[in-house]
Amino acid sequence: MYFRSLTFFSITLLFLACKPDAPAKAVPEYETIQYKGEAADEADRLIVKQFGEFKMQLSNRLMAAMKEGGPEKAIEVCQVVSPEIEKSLSGEAQVLRVSQKPRNPEHRASEVESMVLDLWAARLKEGKPIGAVVVPTETGRVVMAPIQISGEMCLSCHGIGEQIKPETAAALKKAYPSDEATGYSLNDLRGAFVARFIKK
Numbered sequence: 001m002y003f004r005s006l007t008f009f010s011i012t013l014l015f016l017a018c019k020p021d022a023p024a025k026a027v028p029e030y031e032t033i034q035y036k037g038e039a040a041d042e043a044d045r046l047i048v049k050q051f052g053e054f055k056m057q058l059s060n061r062l063m064a065a066m067k068e069g070g071p072e073k074a075i076e077v078c079q080v081v082s083p084e085i086e087k088s089l090s091g092e093a094q095v096l097r098v099s100q101k102p103r104n105p106e107h108r109a110s111e112v113e114s115m116v117l118d119l120w121a122a123r124l125k126e127g128k129p130i131g132a133v134v135v136p137t138e139t140g141r142v143v144m145a146p147i148q149i150s151g152e153m154c155l156s157c158h159g160i161g162e163q164i165k166p167e168t169a170a171a172l173k174k175a176y177p178s179d180e181a182t183g184y185s186l187n188d189l190r191g192a193f194v195a196r197f198i199k200k
């Protein structure tokens, strides 16, 4: 309960303070916000490493569940496991996955995050590489790494039309009545890992 109200508080804070001019500059140059790897400060390096762990844990659990009981079982697992990992990784920052077309309504990208997703999408269109970024905001900073539709498996729950089996579609509808996260193709940008740091 304590944790929940704390998270809620920090999200509200971020939104309130971010309203007028969300990012420090309207739209930063991509080059200025790129994550600088070894040169980045320690907290950012740790977070980017944790994004990798998040991805591993989630895909291991997802694959095991798919094998065991197909997409319907995997949806159940995703519904429990994804928020569980988010919680376990959230310390100094709030860590989560976001999207402009979320399945879980709590995963909607903020204004700043949405701006970065647009920047990445534009670069992909031009065939340019994308990677982690650190965006200063008026309230702190946001560290983000892109998530793309990396394999056929993703399409069984995020794909187009018949790629999603009727049983899967029904299970998704039941668990996520306001689901927006379908209609994707291989390599599409699906969303991002995000760590929201609030200045103390």
Ligand code: HEC
Binding pocket: 059, 062, 070, 071, 072, 074, 075, 078, 079, 082, 083, 097, 098, 099, 101, 102, 103, 104, 105, 107, 147, 148, 149, 150, 151, 153, 154, 155, 156, 157, 158, 181, 190, 191, 192
């Ligand atoms: C078995 C169905 C299933 C498969 C397969 C699947 N997902 Fe998802 N995905 C979900 C569910 C369910 C959620 C919502 C989880 C939650 O409630 O936190 C989700 C959420 C997400 C989110 C967070 C944003 C949001 O919409 O809530 C991203 C990003 C994502 N999936 C990407 C992927 C990628 C990339 C793959 C392939 C590697 C993949 N998914 C495979 C079911 C699936």
